[in-house]
Amino acid sequence: MASDTIEMGIDFTADEAALAGALARLPAEGAVALPLIGEAACQELLAACARLAYRPARPLVGQGERAVQQDFEICMTVPPDSPLRAFAGALERLLTNALRRLAPPPLDDVVLNDFAVQRYRAGSSGISPHRDHLRYRGLVALINLAGRGRFFICDNRAGDDARELPDHPGCLLLMRQPPFAGLSDRPFHFLKDISEPRVSLGLRHDTRPGEPS
DSSP, X not given: OOOOBOTTSOBBSSOHHHHHHHHHHHHHHSEEEEEOBOHHHHHHHHHHHHTSOOEEOOSEESOGGGOEEEEOEEEOOOOTTOHHHHHHHHHHHHHHHHHTTSSSOSSSXXXXXXXXXXXXXXXXXXXXXXXXXXXXXXXXXXXXXXXXXXXXXXXXXXXXXXXXXXXXXXXXXEEEOTTGGGOOOOOEEEEEEEEEEEEEXXXXXXXXXXXXX
């Protein structure tokens, strides 16, 4: 499989054709996963993540039946010169080119202007079933850089009909957000069983940048 090289010297192990195939499955499946980068690339991005400042995530977000439990550290401020931004720009272009292989394209282009680096300790309870906010549009891209957990999509906040997706270092997980393929629903998802320290990079299109999330 051909690779696409990032300016910072990291190679993608998934090409446009592989990503187009994954994107074509999103309308029916809600979320898909595939290998994206190798060990050397993970280590380079992890080094960039190690230079960031983290805070504990709020342990409980929302109320009542909409409450979401969280157990991780997070950083959402990435310096302009960080390799994470070069990586996001290259992935943005690769995904946009992959979309153009589909007829009709389910999305005009990909914008990844929101960064969330999350660190989970071994034994963390992860995050309970939830959906991404409607302010995030088009595509959500999650890349596991280190560690392992069990990632699921499901039908509702109770976690019914859960389907597990691969979650290993170098893996890209894509989830659709409106208006992907003209759909308005957002997949519920959750993470549990963190067996070793885990670091992930979340990239999204935030339509309200600068506002509190």
